[in-house]
Structure formats: structure tokens, C-alpha cells
Amino acid sequence: MKRVYNFNAGPAALPKQVLHRAQEELLDFQDTGMSVMELSHRSKEYEKVHQKAATLLQELLQIPNDYEILFMQGGASLQFSAIPLNFLPSDKTANYSLSGSWSEKALKEAQKIGSTHTSSTAKETGYSTIPSQLTLSTDAAYLHITSNNTIFGTQWWEFPSTPSYIPLIADMSSDILSRTINVEDFSLIYAGAQKNLGPSGVTVVIIKKELLEQCPSNIPTMLNYQTHAKNKSLYNTPPTFSIYMLSLVLDWVAEQGGIEAMERINKEKAELLYETIDQSEGFYIGHAEKDARSHMNVTFNLPSEELTSNFLIQAKEEGFVGLGGHRMVGGCRASIYNAVPLESCQALADFMKSFQAKNR
Ligand code: PMP
Numbered sequence: 001m002k003r004v005y006n007f008n009a010g011p012a013a014l015p016k017q018v019l020h021r022a023q024e025e026l027l028d029f030q031d032t033g034m035s036v037m038e039l040s041h042r043s044k045e046y047e048k049v050h051q052k053a054a055t056l057l058q059e060l061l062q063i064p065n066d067y068e069i070l071f072m073q074g075g076a077s078l079q080f081s082a083i084p085l086n087f088l089p090s091d092k093t094a095n096y097s098l099s100g101s102w103s104e105k106a107l108k109e110a111q112k113i114g115s116t117h118t119s120s121t122a123k124e125t126g127y128s129t130i131p132s133q134l135t136l137s138t139d140a141a142y143l144h145i146t147s148n149n150t151i152f153g154t155q156w157w158e159f160p161s162t163p164s165y166i167p168l169i170a171d172m173s174s175d176i177l178s179r180t181i182n183v184e185d186f187s188l189i190y191a192g193a194q195k196n197l198g199p200s201g202v203t204v205v206i207i208k209k210e211l212l213e214q215c216p217s218n219i220p221t222m223l224n225y226q227t228h229a230k231n232k233s234l235y236n237t238p239p240t241f242s243i244y245m246l247s248l249v250l251d252w253v254a255e256q257g258g259i260e261a262m263e264r265i266n267k268e269k270a271e272l273l274y275e276t277i278d279q280s281e282g283f284y285i286g287h288a289e290k291d292a293r294s295h296m297n298v299t300f301n302l303p304s305e306e307l308t309s310n311f312l313i314q315a316k317e318e319g320f321v322g323l324g325g326h327r328m329v330g331g332c333r334a335s336i337y338n339a340v341p342l343e344s345c346q347a348l349a350d351f352m353k354s355f356q357a358k359n360r
Pocket of ligand 1: 074077
């Protein structure tokens with residue numbers, strides 16, 4: 001069996017141990033005589049899986065009791081609509097800080113629903129920085145940020161603070177569970193699972209109970225956060241297999257030493273690649289400014305399109321997968337989420353050095 005060096009941006013690498021465990025349990029899940037996919041979502045066996053995923057997430061992220069943990073569908077993209085539908089009343093303005101394409105998309109959805117204000121933007125730097133100089137509108141309903149910018153490879157290292165009456169909302173799709181955060185700094189955190197949490201299909205939402213009181217009743221039932229909170233994310237059939245995989249990934253994170261351990265290893269992995277870029281004397285050109293560099297998505301270019309193309313072709317031949325930049329920006333990107341081992345990053349750094357030596 002051949003496993004490649006997987007640098008996919010999402011869906012992305014999963015821990016090998018998790019895949020083995022899923023394989024072992026696939027045909028007969030805990031003596032039920034069926035796979036977890038075949039269990040009723042109302043069965044006590046499935047309920048345990050569901051509950052375990054929520055409990056582990058609560059422990060790992062130290063989520064206080066005045067928050068609800070929800071498992072939703074529709075990806076992070078559905079949250080772009082759900083957030084303004086629930087929390088943008090007609091007499092208020094939704095505030096967005098733009099740090100890349102995903103925050104632009106989130107803003108676009110809010111614009112369909114109500115009044116919006118761009119609090120800050122890094123568009124003028126080609127999203128190589130994190131926006132500074134934030135302005136909040138006086139009637140701000142909330143401030144939305146994207147904590148890690150998957151496409152451009154930048155990450156917020158210091159989160160903006162808002163007055164307590166303005167909820168801070170964060171799309172953490174590409175860096176949840178990769179570093180310690182203080183959940184209490186946020187009123188709502190959401191993340192599609194397919195990068196750091198598991199396979200695609202489930203979106204985790206961590207929401208302050210206080211905020212739930214604001215959900216209006218005249219919006220579609222499935223888009224109302226209250227529906228999911230009141231029914232423990234079992235209002236309708238949840239993506240049971242994705243939630244099961246999430247619970248296995250969370251087990252794995254705990255076994256590795258929790259988020260602190262993840263953070264330490266992620267830093268080491270990112271530093272290996274950024275050092276390779278910095279020591280290449282301009283052969284590899286990092287996209288992000290140094291103080292905005294993401295520990296999850298390392299974006300870089302080579303001096304010409306031809307070299308970039310050759311780099312990607314040869315990398316593929318050597319077993320490196322997913323290194324092409326997002327179709328919007330081109331270049332190269334190594335996504336090094338929690339499940340990408342240090343050895344993969346070391347192998348990539350070695351490959352980058354040898355490619356440079358042959359092509360300078
Ligand atoms: N936000 C961020 C930061 C992302 O990276 C992505 C997906 N790459 C999305 C939102 C959209 O996620 P989904 O495909 O789950 O809708």
C-alpha cells in the first residue's frame with residue numbers, strides 16, 4: 001500500500017491511526033453487527049458517538065458551559081448565510097474584516113440580507129497581510145473575521161477585540177484545533193470539518209447561548225441555530241459517519257497531547273518550510289508577510305511560471321500531492337494541518353532544496 005505526502009487544502013490528510021481504527025470498526029461497530037453508517041441516528045449506539053464528539057471538543061477547546069456545540073451541514077459556506085439571517089436585524093449593520101477570498105464570500109452573503117460595513121481589509125496588499133485599523137459601525141450587529149486564510153496563507157495572530165455588546169464571530173475552518181484560543185473571546189466560532197477535524201460533511205458551530213436568544217423565528221427552520229441547539233443537532237438526520245470520524249480525530253488529538261501539542265508541532269512544521277523559503281535567496285518567494293504567516297497553509301511562488309510548473313510536476317512524481325496553489329491565485333501551497341506529519345514537511349523541505357540546487 002502506498003500513502004503519499006498529502007498537502008491537500010481540504011478535504012485533507014487524516015491521521016493514519018484514525019483511518020486504521022475506522023477500518024477495523026467498519027463492518028461491525030461495537031458489536032452492533034453493522035457499520036456506524038448503518039446505525040439509526042436515534043439509536044443509543046449512535047447517540048454515544050454524537051455525544052462523545054461534543055464532549056471531546058468541549059474538553060480539547062475548553063469550551064465553557066454557556067456555549068452550545070452544534071453539528072450542522074452545508075459546509076462553512078452555509079454559515080455565511082446563516083449568520084446574517086440569524087444575527088443581522090434590519091436596524092443594524094454587519095461588520096466584516098476582509099483578510100481573503102473566504103471573508104469576501106461571507107460578506108457577499110450578508111449583503112444579500114442586510115446592511116454591511118467593511119471594518120478593515122487587506123485587499124490592497126494582495127492579502128499578504130492581516131488587516132489593521134479596524135473601524136466598527138456604531139450600530140454593529142457583529143464583527144466577522146476569518147482566522148486563517150486558506151488561499152493566501154495568512155493567519156490572525158492577535159484577534160481584534162470588540163466591546164462586549166458586539167459579538168465577535170470567526171470562521172476557523174482552516175485552523176480550528178491547531179492552536180490554543182480563548183473561546184470566550186468569541187460569540188460564535190464555525191468550521192467545516194474537512195481540514196483539521198475530519199472528513200467533509202459536518203460543520204462545527206460553537207455558539208454562546210446568549211446569542212441564541214436573538215435567532216428570529218421567521219427564518220427557515222434548518223438555518224435557525226435554535227433548531228439545532230434545542231434538538232442537540234438531531235433535528236433531522238445528521239451526517240453520522242462524518243461525526244463518527246470527527247470523534248476519532250478528536251481522540252487522536254487528545255492522545256497526541258491536546259491542542260498545546262498540536263500547536264507546538266504545527267509551529268515546527270511551518271518553520272521548516274518558511275526557513276527553506278527564507279534561505280533560498282529569492283528562489284522561493286513566500287506570499288505572506290512574515291508577521292502574517294499561516295502555520296496551516298504555506299504559500300509561495302517560484303521565479304517563473306515555467307519553474308512553478310516543473311516544480312509541481314516533479315513534486316508529484318516524488319509523491320507530493322496537493323501542492324498547487326488555489327485556482328484563483330496559482331503558485332504553490334502546502335497545507336500542513338494537524339494530521340500532516342512532521343516527516344512530510346521534512347521531505348518537502350528536502351525536495352525544495354534539491355529542486356532549487358538543480359534549477360538555479
Ligand atoms: N472558509 C474557509 C476559511 C475555507 O478555507 C473554506 C474552504 N476551503 C470555506 C470557508 C468554505 O468551506 P465549505 O467548502 O465547507 O463550504
